Amino acid sequence: MTRLFALPALAAFAVACSPADAPTPTAPEAGPVLSYTDAFVMEPIGGRDMTMGGVVVSVEGADVRLTSASSPAFGTIELHTMAMTDGKMQMRQVDGFDVSESEPLALERGGNHLMMFDVGEGVTSGETVDITLNFETEGEPLTLVVEADVRAVGE
Numbered sequence: 334m335t336r337l338f339a340l341p342a343l344a345a346f347a348v349a350c351s352p353a354d355a356p357t358p359t360a361p362e363a364g365p366v367l368s369y370t371d372a373f374v375m376e377p378i379g380g381r382d383m384t385m386g387g388v389v390v391s392v393e394g395a396d397v398r399l400t401s402a403s404s405p406a407f408g409t410i411e412l413h414t415m416a417m418t419d420g421k422m423q424m425r426q427v428d429g430f431d432v433s434e435s436e437p438l439a440l441e442r443g444g445n446h447l448m449m450f451d452v453g454e455g456v457t458s459g460e461t462v463d464i465t466l467n468f469e470t471e472g473e474p475l476t477l478v479v480e481a482d483v484r485a486v487g488e
């Protein structure tokens with residue numbers, strides 16, 4: 334019985350709070366805001382058809398997870414970890430990397446990185462390539478397009 338009375342009361346409250354009466358909204362709901370630095374791709378060595386790259390991604394407002402990456406300059410980009418196993422550096426494909434306010438994501442040489450396959454035209458030192466990073470968050474999927482500098486080995 335109590336519930337039946339509660340519903341009309343709520344409806345009346347909703348009408349009273351129609352947008353015309355509402356105070357001017359302040360900033361829109363703060364979702365995750367992504368930013369990046371140090372985006373790079375290594376120029377492939379000796380005409381090889383694969384290479385690696387990295388970027389540092391920061392987020393504000395919510396935690397996110399990098400789940401994939403793509404670029405018109407490459408056929409495929411995988412997310413890789415790198416670790417010493419039995420004295421050997423080994424790379425392993427993973428399905429994502431978490432990013433939080435307290436822990437930015439650092440993809441870099443010698444550590445977690447982006448692995449690029451089927452290298453296309455224009456991936457030469459001094460050029461830049463666009464890489465689209467795809468994130469998942471509690472709400473909708475998020476993308477961040479980064480402009481990566483192509484570096485020669487030794488730069």
Ligand SMILES: [Cu+2]
Nearest residue numbers: 385413424448
């Ligand atoms: Cu790799």
